[in-house]
Amino acid sequence: MRNLISFIYRNHFFFLFLLLEVSCFVLIIQSRSYQSTSLLNSANSVSGNLYAAVSNGREYLLLKDANLKLADENARLRNQLKSSYDILPQKVFTINDTLYRKKYVYTQGKVINSTTNRRSNYITLNIGSDQGVEKDNAVINTDGVIGWVKDVSPNFSTAYSILHKDPKVPCKVKKDGSYGGLIWDGGDYRYATVIDIPTHVRLIKGDTIVTSALSDIFPEGVMVGFVESFERKQGDAFLTLKIKLNADFKKLNYVYVVKNNSKLEQDSLELIITKEEEKKNK
Amino acid sequence: MIIDVLKNIARFLILSLLQVLVISHVPLGSHFVLLPYVLFILMLPFETPKIIVLFASFVLGLTMDAFYDTGGMHAAACVLMGFSRTHILKLISPREGYDNVMKPTVQYMGKTWFSTYALILIFIHHFVFFYLEVFGFSEFFSTLLRALGSTLATFVFIYIVQFLFYRNDKISI
Missing domain, CATH: 2.40.10.350 (Rod shape-determining protein MreC, domain 2)
Structure with missing residues (x-):
């Protein structure tokens, strides 16, 4: 017995090594079995919290990417919303009348952008040339005069608000x-x-x-x-x-765009006067 | 003495964090796995009691296991590495032995000595670790290839780190 103890004492380094290795293997075997959970795992408080902190930090670095993805997704989802579809304002109709000539054509539209705080203010409407809007059409609503159309694109138009510095x-x-x-x-x-x-x-x-x-x-x-x-x-x-x-x-919403059917005729007639005046002045 | 202990503890923490947070995200392929945290065991001072080396290796391995979910594989490899270190140091000791001002770095001990020392110990560690990871010899050669490749990768990394951080320690002989 004494010999054994002295043997172990002399080789304590080696036995310690063996002890540690054996405990390592016990840990390995234990972690490989399905029945018991591993004593050492990355869900413990130290490594788990460290990983959580790191992933928090990484999230900040990836925020731009995440934002972009979310914005894309939002845009995609918004595209599917009912509110992103307009009912086409095809409410234009003509009547053949021998006593009355239709002079004004009303088209219903919606203000999608407007300003009031600038010296010359503008309005954007959700209807354009495809819906029959033309330059210099009037824009009114049930309350009164709003403005007149400045430019048109196929599906949108911009209009001068009457809050503008050029009176018209x-x-x-x-x-x-x-x-x-x-x-x-x-x-x-x-x-x-x-x-x-x-x-x-x-x-x-x-x-x-x-x-x-x-x-x-x-x-x-x-x-x-x-x-x-x-x-x-x-x-x-x-x-x-x-x-x-x-x-x-400040509360512009639905408006009517009014087209004057006889404007061209009237304008061309008045243009003659203007030209004659110019000639006289020369 | 106290400063040496603190230095080693700091190295332990820094290398563990570096390994877990940075190195494990470096993509070098499955045949070149970087495990440079073993630099801690390599850098322990010569005069460290061998039992301390053994326990320090064990704790280091357990720390890695806690982060990598590897049971006790890192610990087993590290303990063997710590155990071998004592014998390897004896094997390759210079003629006049180690003295107290010496440190196990390239700058103090020279390229040949450090390369031998590091390569052998890193290979022992990696060999054990990769076979434990497979837990068998069914993929013997591919595992051996992984161990060799990773040894090389880790060694190159450690060698560069030595030049980056220990340049000022150099003493003229």
């Missing part, structure tokens, strides 16, 4: 028909100015301003707004009206 909307006082012109001098989107109203018109606050027949763009009598205040500026022969626009430009 002839209008009149509804109750007596005196002509004026609508301009917008920037600032508040709820108010506009009507100039050139004759001084003899007896106005009160709240009088209605509508579009006049002088326009080859807008139908006559479309609501513009109500008189808020009026004044006669120094040395001016006309009244300047501050009006409250009836249409809420």
